[in-house]
Amino acid sequence: MSLISCPECAKEVSDTAYKCQNCGVQLRKAKRGFFGKLFKWAFIVFNVVMAWWLIAGMSAATKGLEGMSSAHQAGAAVGAGVGAILIIGLWVVGDIILGLFVLFTRPKAG
Ligand SMILES: [Zn+2]
Structure with missing residues (x-):
């Protein structure tokens, strides 16, 4: 010192x-402590994974729509919509939980 x-x-x-x-x-x-760093990175990784999952899920769900009948297309669109809502719902809940942990482990001044 x-x-x-x-x-x-x-x-x-x-x-x-x-x-x-x-x-x-x-x-x-x-400086953030070990858990502070851990949760900060978990938060970042979580957002990247969820964004990737949403994009991958959407492209998979809309793939091959051309070959389907209109009824099948509608079904696939509904499935994709429900899937997207589920993913976004999980994303929001996960962000809130991880966000709280990031907040609780943030460095204290002084
Ligand atoms: Zn001074």
């Missing part, structure tokens, strides 16, 4: 401090 001078008030503060004890300016960003 050593002392640095605050960029705002020029008082000497510890280089391990997140905030200046004198003027309260933020000196450096608080």
Whole structure:
């Protein structure tokens, strides 16, 4: 531990401090802990996977519609619609849950 001078008030503060004890300016960003990082990355990966799943699911569901009768086309469209709603529903619920974990594990200042 050593002392640095605050960029705002020029008082000497510890280089391990997140905030200046004198003027309260933020000196450096608080680091996320292990779980904070884990949930942040889980959140990012989850969004990528869900986006990929939605796109892959939609292209698979609409593939080969040309060869079908109109009744089959309608059925496939309904199936794709229900599938999309399910995926988006899961996506939203997962985002809320993971978002809460990200929020709870966010770094605390000071
Ligand atoms: Zn200061």
